[in-house]
Every structure is written in structure tokens, then in C-alpha cells.
Amino acid sequence: MLTALEVAIVSESKSFLSSSACQKIVENVYRGRIIYTPTSFIDFLPDHYKNRGISLYDPRKAPYLNQYRLIVPRTRNILEVFQFIVLLVLYILVMVYKAHTIGPSHLKFTIYELVFTIYAIGWVLDEIASVCEHGWTVHTENLWSFLDITFVAIFWTYFGIRVHGLATDDGGTSKLALDVLSMAAPVLLPRLAFCLMSENMLFISLRAMIADFTFLTVLAVWCFGGFLIALRWLSETQDGYIAHSVITIAKWMLWIWFGLDGSGIQRSAEMHWFLGPTLMITFAFLGNTLFLTILVAMLSNTYTNLAQNATAEIQFRRAVLTFEGVKSDAIFAYRPPFNVLALLILLPLKWVLTARWFHKVNITAVRVLNAPILLIVSIYERRYLWRRSRLLSPPRKHSWLTMWERFGAHGDLQAVFETDPPQSVIDEMDDVDDVLGGDEWDNGYVNALRARRDSRANSVASGVWGRNMSRDPVIRRMNGFRRRSTRDEMTGPDVAEV
Template sequence: MERSRSHGSLGDAHSHEEQDASPEDEEAVDADGCVRESGQLLNQHFTPNPHAGLPVYMTIHRVRRLILASIDDPYTLDQLKDPRMNTLIVRPLVDRLYDPDDVSVVYCLLANRVQFLREQSYQVHQTVNIARATLCELVAGRVLRRFHEDNPGRAGLLLLANILVAGFEPFQNAPEEILRENRHLQWPVQKRGGYERKLTALEVAIISESKSFLSSSACQRVVDAVYQGRVVYTPLSFVDILPDHYKHKPISLYDPRKAPLLNHYRLIVPRSRSIIEVCQFVVLLVLYILTMVHRNHLKFTIYEILFIVYTAGWVLDEFAAILEHGWHVHTQNLWSFLDITFIVIYGAYFFVRMHGLAVGRLDQGRALDILSIAAPVLLPRIAFNLMPDNMLLISLRAMMRDFTVLTLLAVWCFTGFLLALRWLTDTSIEDGNRDAPDWVTVCKWMLWIWFGLDGTGIERSVDLHIILGPSLMIAFAFLGNTLFLTILVSMLTNTFSKVVEDATAEIQFRRAVLTFEGVKSDAIFAYRPPFNILALLVLLPLKFLLSSRSFHRVNVAAIRVLNAPILLLISVYERQRLWHAQNRRPHSPSFFWNFSGFSPHGDILAVFNADPPQAIVDEIEEIDDLSDDALENEFITRPTREATLESDLRRRRRLSSSSRVFLGTRAA
């Protein structure tokens, strides 16, 4: 209660909602613009793990014991949020697990959620593990919220960032015998000076689809700061194609005014990288259209050569993105299925085209015809990039996943009908029936019946067998067109309803995925296609010939030369807008125009831009007591409530008269 009362004043309540302030000029900033905390060396190029001493292994098993002892029955998220359940189960767990000096508690809770969901996959008829996984997510969100409440301002933002994006290992500080017997081998493990095998709480929340946790205000505060580049850190990855781990930056704030003009680290900021990726894809789309407009089956055009080279670099960038955090995280991206589809189409086109070049017959194979089917994939991808928060596109991605799974299952199940009809066709041909169709025609008939377009297959089935042919076709039509399509429509409707039901959580979840994937550690991402291919061919051999420091210098010099215009634009923009936009300060009229003056509702927005004066704050605090004793007492009796209201009315009248005197004095 003492902790809660410390936030009872209006000033503290307002500080929890205010935006993070800009770094002060007198704070220590290193050569890369990172604000260093007290005790950190400015010239230290590799920061050791500050959380290496936390007992992560013990905390994980402690959390599991507490969760198992707290819940034995299946509950939903709404039931666990009930006030009674919150008092009996959730709040005691938060009080037990919250430790201001241990930032790994949230990670341990989410790790247990992953384990409970895994156990549930082996126990179909018992849903208690789902309830336990939900409880882990709920408690993790409450613990993170308590960190957020107890640590306002920029120091609190750094603490929340350490909780969510600092790396932890499940076996951290475990006994040696446990490490020898149970630790799984990972291949390959690249040396990172003590940061190997680390996972972040944000990544664990993404792979466990903890959408309620990711949509919390505390989590989104960190996600927005990382996305905009106000909080910077060195990301952790599974494997890098072109590793450069000479420097490891700690989690810190970024001051663009004291950073170098060409700061190559800004290329891994998610906001900047998302804009760069959109521009790269637009270039790819333009080259694709020019290739198809000027296509020539007999020879290579200049547009096709440019398209092949540039797309090869784009595919390398996509492959590195998959290796960065793994397939599971990458597929959570909104447009990942479109990228994978295009890569498959491009691979088939490239193989056929190169085979024709090798045999001297480019017109054979019709490779450009294969490439033409990429148009339905590339054009919608632009819409996914420009509108990542659109619920229609988010729902479309979820429904495409269900549609693909059910379609593959249907094809698998109905292959037996195709085999039976083909064998009947062979028998009919052997009996001398010249009207018997071939198996390709039978496939077409079955496809038309599946979608309910044409019933020719049922009419002509007598050509296969007078009894068995119609029986198989009618059975296929009943199972496919009636049952499977009905199930498909029901599944898609249910998926759409679930997505729309919690639209805010879905949008915040996609933002978290986009932000987490946007922070890249691999040096290959700093090179634009097709220069990344050149960097791979030149710099990767140098990695084995030069020292870590020399290779880092060569790599940084090449990145700054190739990306000088982009880095210059980023630096100019961030020096003016990085912190001002977050603080909602009005821009200078000489550079930006404020259009709120043309709206009759502009004052509603403007009244919240500036903090009220201290005299107004003190007066409001005297009127409304925001202490937890007044807000959380739900069992106050009626006479006491009436007396409280009467006392409050008298106090309002007294303060109203004093306010008139105060305002009259100011007017005078």
C-alpha cells in the first residue's frame, strides 16, 4: 500500500502518462550518440552482459511451482481478470514475483507460458495448461505494469527496455551438472562475448503469441521507442551471414544531436529500415514490370539482366532475415507468405532460364511464362507494406493460413477418388471405349465439381463405368462441394470473427513483430541489393584474414560510403524530429505549418499539450484524493458515503470561492 500511495498525487499520475523527455545536454554520450548511464565507460566498445548474475534458471522453476500450486482448473482470460480471481490468485503472484532488482522475471513467466502451451499440445482433452499459460501471460503483464508504474520518465523507459529486449538464457546460472546433462546443443553458435544462446522476452512473447501482453501500454511504450530509434541496443540473432561483433552496445537512449552525421547504426532502426525496404521492393517491382513489358524469349534484355541481379540480392536479404530470428518469428510477419511465394516463383524461373541458356535454347521451357505468375503476388505486397495496420489485410493473412491448411488436407483426402477414377479410365480404354477421358480431363472435372462450377464430370462418369463411375463422382461432389466447402466457410468466418473481436491486440502484435524483426544484427543488411552480394563475396573472405578490429573498420567504411545519402537524410531528420515528435511539441512555423487552427476542435487537442500550472494541480489534489485508500475501498457504507459526499461538497464550495479570489488576483 505504501508503494501505491506514492503514486496517489495527480502529478505522479500525470508523469506516468507523459511522453519521455529528450536527453539532457549535460549527460554523457559516447561517440555513437548513445546516452551512457553512470558507471559505464564512454570508450568501451564491448559492454559485458550486465544481467549475467541473475538466477534465471532458478526463477523459471520457481515460477512453474507457483503457477502449478495456484491453479488446477481451466479458466479463461476473462475469468482470470475477474476481481475475485484477481484478489485470490493474480495479485498474490505479482506480489511474490515482483523484484525491483530482477529484470528477468517477465522472461521467466513467458518461458513458462511456452512450456505450458507445449504440454497442452500433447493433452488435447485437458485445458488446464492453457489456463496456466494464460495466467503466466497475465502475471507477466501485471509485473511489467508495476515496473512501469514504479519507474516513470526516461529511467523507467530504459528499465522497461532492459526487461523486454535484454537477452536471457534458460540455463543461466544453473548448476554445472544440469548444464552437462540437459543443455541442448545449438548449431551453429557464433561467439558473441557472452551473449550466445540468449533470447529476449519480446521474442518469447512473439513466438508464444502473447497478444494481451504485447498490447499492454508498458510493452507498447518500449516497442514504439525501439521502432522510432529512441532506444537503441545490439540485437541478438541465431546466426549471421556476415557477422561483425567487434562492438556490442548496451541498451541506452539515443541522442542524435551528439551522434556522428553518418551513423551507420541508424540503418538497423526499424522505422528507417521499413522505409528502406519499401523503396527496395518498389525498385524490384519496377524492374519486374519493365522485364515483362520488354520480355523476349529468345534473348536476355537489359531489363531482365538488371532484374535477375537485383532480385538475387533481394532474395539474399530475405534469406538473411529468416536466419536472423528463425522461421517461426519470420512467418509472424504480415507479408511473409507473399515473399516466400515470390522466392519460389523466382527460383523456378531462374532455374528454367539458366537451363535454357546452358543448352543453347532459351525459347524452351518458357521461363518468362513462369515469371508472369508473380504479378498477383507482387502487387498486393505493396498494399501490405503501406497499410500494415489494416484489419482487412490482417484478417486476410490469418484466413489464408487456414485456407491453405484445409486445401492441402482436402487434396490429400481426395487423391483416392482420382486414383480410383483413373483406374476405371484405364479399364474402360482396355474394353474399347473410345469416349473414355484421360486422367487430366478427370482432374478438371473434379476441380469444377469442387468449386461448384460445372457438372460435366457427373454426366460423363458413365463413360468410365456405368455404375461405379457415377457413384464415385456423386460421392466426391457430396463430400467436397457440400461438406468440405461448408467447413472451409465456417472456419474462415470464425477466424475473421476472432481477429476482429480483438482488433487492437492484433494490431499491436503485428507492430511488435515488425519492430522486433526490424532491428538487425547481421552486417549484410547494411548493404542495399545487389551490393549485398558483392559484400558477401568480398567481405566474408576478409573476415578470416583480418582481425576483428580491422574488419570492423573496413565494414563501417564501406557501409558509410555506400549509404552516405541515406545516412545523411536520417541524421537531418532525427536531429529535428526524433524527440520533438514524441513530446508532441509544436514545430517551428518556418518549417512546419500547424493546421489545427482551421479546425473548430483544435483547442481540444491543444489544451493537453502543456502541463497545468502547479497552483491548478494543488487545487485539484485537494478536491480529488487519488490515494488507493479512497479509490480501492469498495465496501464503504452508505452513511459513510453520504458523509463523505457532503464533506466533499463543502470543500468544493470553499475551494471554489478561493479559486475566484485567485483568478481575480491574477486578472488584476
């Protein structure tokens, strides 16, 4: 059963997801303030003994080693970046060590390759579990999902060939495995940039433009395949012998397509003095001129549409990253390569132990393996989870540069940001904090203004009562909106009419 926001992601309702109400929910889910147990399609290591409903998370009431905080989207996103950096470093160590090893030991299975293989198996398992958790449709909405899937295919191809080469002691097969592994470099390096700049408009538009380019290229190859077949049949001699192979003709057409070499037009006269050059020249006009014009127009239109809706696109990708990061499978609580051990050890225990004892064994293993991470997360969230960074930002320090800025054309505008808000604004902020429960977590901006101005404590004559100054204990317990209505009733209709 999907949530409403997950349905909006699947249906790509970008306008709905970019609304302020949705973004507030997405932001709170991303930071772990709102917690819930999502519905998964396939669980590798199911542990649903305790399902959590949609609720607000209180870090002060939770244990220090709370294993559920490992699957909070923000925490998981940070951990995934570090895990990928470790994978990239191990990959570079393997390839660099191979490049500097000359002689019979060049194809030897080294300790670097062993560590990389074990860690990569855990990383690939995490990626496959992510696809099974939310389904292919939601997973592929992520910016770097196509890079991850490409690396998974490259790694499993390398792993199969490498194991076969080591088993048969065949140097050629082992060399082929390393050649396949070298193809992962164009995938891993851009993937790091996608991780670090996931909300950059360039990468968001690049993903969409690659999809359009792939579609148009496949369509062009399909349509231009008729030229290849016709030239292949023209290359047959009177006796039925083939003068030019299909691969040779395809190579000539490819060079013409990219504008690299026009030898195919010259050699086409060997097939037929008139029909051969006619087909090649027609293909050159359609492929090298018309196709490129359509491609540039299509990509320009795609980028323009994305740039016009940049805010909606960025917020949509943020929602995808958030809800794709909420996990219910217990396998995600284990870091690679420990997730492989968890799958091999705990999954058989699932069929032996009861649900309660399996849950105890699982959370004990998670807390032991992730104790430092859980402790750091718990300490951080107890201090900063519910603190509003925008309202609690430190005051701006005055320097000679800020004093110089006051002499500019817009120097008077800075005074607006340094002036305290009116009392009515503070009252309304206080009411909103009461409704949202904000004062339970921080006593920040509003109370700081009260202490600085020292106005609400002495505002009895004005008829404005603070939360701690109300004469009626019943009114003291009321929230902001109820307290305001109570004050209106106390003033009476005559005062309201005035």
C-alpha cells in the same frame, strides 16, 4: 539468447504484447530511441567487434555518419519499401520490353533483364539473410513473408532455367524461363499493398484466412483422394484396359468441385452404370455443398475473432515488424545489390584481418556507400527523434469552417481542447518529464504553457516552486518525485492533516 518480447512473439502472446508497457518499448525500439544488439542464429557477414547493450540513443552525441542507424526498424522499413518499389519497377520494365519486342530478339538477354537480375539477387540475399537472422518462426509471423518466400522460389527457378537456356542457346528453355518469371506478377503487386497498409485489418485477416483455407483445402484433397482412386479402378475394362486416365477423372472432379461443369457425372456411367454415378454424385454433395459450407463458416469465425481483437492483432503485427527489423548482421547495412559485393569481398577478408581492422573496413565501406542516407537520417533524428509529436503539435488554425462548427450540437466540446490544463496537471507532467528525461530533449509543451500563462514564475505565494526557482540548490537538482516529497516534508504533518 532471445529477449522477452521476442519470446512473446514466438509464443504469440498477443495480450502481453498489447499491454501499454510493451507497446512503449516497442515504439521506442521501432523509432530507434532504444538500441541494442540482438542475437542472431546465422550471420552472413559477422561484425561483432562492438556489441551494444540496451541503452538510450542520444543523436547529439553520435556521429553524423552513424552506420548503426541503418538497422533501426523505422529506417529499415522505409528503405525496404523503396527497395521493393525499385524491384517492382525493374520487373515491369523487363516484362513490358519483352512484350513489345517481336522477332528473333524477343528472347535476347537485354540490359533491363541484366539490371533486374543483379538487383534481384541482392534483394533475395537480403531476404534469405532475414530468415537466418531471427529464424523461420519469427520471420514467418510477418504479414508478407509468404509472398517474399514465393518470389524467392520463383526467381531462383527462373534464374536457373534462364542460365541453362543461354548456355545451350535453346530458345524453348529461355521462353520457359520468362514464363516462370511472369508468375511473379501475382506475388509482387499484392506485396506492395501489404507494405503500404501493413496495419490494415483486411490484410491481417486475409493472412489468417489464407492459412485456414490452405489447411482445409489440403485436408479435403487428402480425403477426396479416395474417390479419385475408386473411380480410377472402376474405369478399368474387362481386359484391364483403362477407359479414362487419372488426369481426366481428376479434371472432372475439379470442375464439379468448383461448380463449373457436370459432365463428369454423365461420363461416370461409362465406368459403371450404378457405382460410377453414385460416387460422382456423392462427391458433388460432399465437395460442392458440405465443403463450401464448412469453409465459409470457418473463415467467418476467423474474421470475427480477429475483428474482436483488432487492437491486439495490430499491435502484435507492429511488434513483429519492429523486432524483425532489428538486425545484427553487417550485411543488412548494404543496400542491394551492394550486399552481394560486400559478401564476395568482405567475407574473405574476415579470415585475413583482425576483428578490429575488419570492423574499420566494414564501417568505412558502409559510410561511403550510404553517406547521403546517413546524413539525412542524422539531421532528422537530431531535430525530431525525442520530440513528442502529440504534445508539440501545432495549434489549430481557426477558419470560417471551425467557426461554423461551434454552432453544432457538440460545439461546446471543442472548448475543452482549447483550454489550458490546470496548474496541478502541469506540475505532474513536469515531474514525469524529470523522471523520463524528457526536458533534456525538448522544452516543448510544459514550458510553452508556462510562458503563455506566466503563472509559475509568480507563484511564490502559493508555495509552488519551479525547477529554476527553487531556493535550495540541492532541491533544484532533484527529480520530480523527490522534489514533491521534499515539499511535503517542508509543509509538515500539520498541513498534511488539514
